[in-house]
Amino acid sequence: MVNYSTASLDSVFGALSDPTRRCMLELLSRAECCVTELASRFSISLPAVSKHLRVLEKAGLIARERNGRVHRLRLEAGRMREASEWIDQYREFWEDRLSALARYLEQNPEKKKK
Amino acid sequence: MSTTTTTENLFVEVRRTFPVSRERLFDAWTDPEEARQWFGGEGCNIRELKMDVRPGGKYTLVVDSCEHGVMEVGGEYREVARPSKLVYTWRWMDDADWEGVESVVTVEFVEVAGGAEVRLTHRGFPTEESRGNHEGGWTRSLEKLTGCVTR
Numbered sequence: 242m243v244n245y246s247t248a249s250l251d252s253v254f255g256a257l258s259d260p261t262r263r264c265m266l267e268l269l270s271r272a273e274c275c276v277t278e279l280a281s282r283f284s285i286s287l288p289a290v291s292k293h294l295r296v297l298e299k300a301g302l303i304a305r306e307r308n309g310r311v312h313r314l315r316l317e318a319g320r321m322r323e324a325s326e327w328i329d330q331y332r333e334f335w336e337d338r339l340s341a342l343a344r345y346l347e348q349n350p351e352k353k354k355k
Numbered sequence: 356m357s358t359t360t361t362t363e364n365l366f367v368e369v370r371r372t373f374p375v376s377r378e379r380l381f382d383a384w385t386d387p388e389e390a391r392q393w394f395g396g397e398g399c400n401i402r403e404l405k406m407d408v409r410p411g412g413k414y415t416l417v418v419d420s421c422e423h424g425v426m427e428v429g430g431e432y433r434e435v436a437r438p439s440k441l442v443y444t445w446r447w448m449d450d451a452d453w454e455g456v457e458s459v460v461t462v463e464f465v466e467v468a469g470g471a472e473v474r475l476t477h478r479g480f481p482t483e484e485s486r487g488n489h490e491g492g493w494t495r496s497l498e499k500l501t502g503c504v505t506r
Binding site: 339 | 367369371373374375379380382384386389392393394395471475477480
């Protein structure tokens with residue numbers, strides 16, 4: 242239940258909070274590409290693009306491969322999966338609790354008089 | 356008895372129908388003696404359970420589970436409206452990762468044919484302004500993205 246680092250999930254959710262960065266992830270989910278290629282899809286400056294990319298990198302959502310001056314970017318699927326697994330743990334937790342409540346109410350349909 | 360869940364928008368939603376009144380459900384949820392009986396579940400002992408069920412009141416739950424060891428959960432009741440709704444915060448104590456993090460559990464008890472339905476949502480990153488600002492935006496696209504990356 243508490244094995245996931247909330248701090249790291251925080252950075253994932255923080256990175257996903259920006260529409261430009263989400264758009265970048267969507268583009269990268271279709272194909273790897275290099276920084277200049279990606280930047281050409283946005284009307285913002287190259288430094289601004291770099292800044293967004295650093296946030297995504299820091300959150301572990303993308304990886305950068307340097308080949309001389311060309312930086313190739315690709316999506317890191319694992320981190321995203323971690324975020325959804327974290328959520329699934331809670332779903333399971335509450336499902337179990339509701340099953341236990343169902344069993345309890347079956348045996349105790351009426352509240353006990355004190 | 357049916358259960359449906361969704362993970363869309365990055366919160367958990369669990370629903371289940373019980374063949375009892377919503378008053379009965381609400382009481383089973385809020386009476387410490389009753390909650391003790393079911394909240395722990397199998398392989399899980401409740402060592403301590405304190406509940407002060409009123410807006411602003413606090414609760415503490417110490418669970419001893421075979422799987423995870425001793426864990427303490429605590430929080431504060433935000434809304435207490437018998438028999439329809441209960442809102443409380445939820446935080447794992449003694450866990451550095453949960454420092455300053457507060458999640459919110461909302462339980463609604465809804466009348467349905469043949470009984471009452473529990474609709475429970477647990478939001479992980481809810482109230483702080485910085486996190487609140489994130490809601491709506493990233494949450495909608497997460498599912499889409501998750502779909503993208505797991506194909």
